[in-house]
Amino acid sequence: xxxxxxxxxxxxxxxxxxxxxxxxxxxxxxxxxxxxxxxxxxxxxxxxxxxxxxxxxxxxxxxxxxxxxxxxxxxxxxxxxxxxxxxxxxxxxxxxxxxxxxxxxxxxxxx
Numbered sequence: 383x384x385x386x387x388x389x390x391x392x393x394x395x396x397x398x399x400x401x402x403x404x405x406x407x408x409x410x411x412x413x414x415x416x417x418x419x420x421x422x423x424x425x426x427x428x429x430x431x432x433x434x435x436x437x438x439x440x441x442x443x444x445x446x447x448x449x450x451x452x453x454x455x456x457x458x459x460x461x462x463x464x465x466x467x468x469x470x471x472x473x474x475x476x477x478x479x480x481x482x483x484x485x486x487x488x489x490x491x492x493x
């Protein structure tokens with residue numbers, strides 16, 4: 383499978399929603415779904431890297447799939463609200479480089 387850009391992912395999700403998925407859920411519904419998906423990712427992370435033990439219902443779950451579910455719904459929300467995630471991420475890098483360019487290097491807690 384070829385690498386996919388963020389822009390292409392937004393286009394592919396939009397095409398899938400409009401053909402297979404019929405239409406987007408409302409923005410608020412998708413926000414709720416995003417929270418559910420983040421919760422599922424959190425549950426798996428807590429069991430895999432934290433102190434909680436796995437339950438029967440956790441079997442067969444994969445971090446990569448849970449992360450992809452989060453990304454999918456986030457892309458849906460971006461498409462619905464007119465956010466170009468490629469541009470947004472580029473601007474976020476710029477913001478972090480300006481704000482945090484030296485901050486983490488000078489943080490004694492990170493040494």
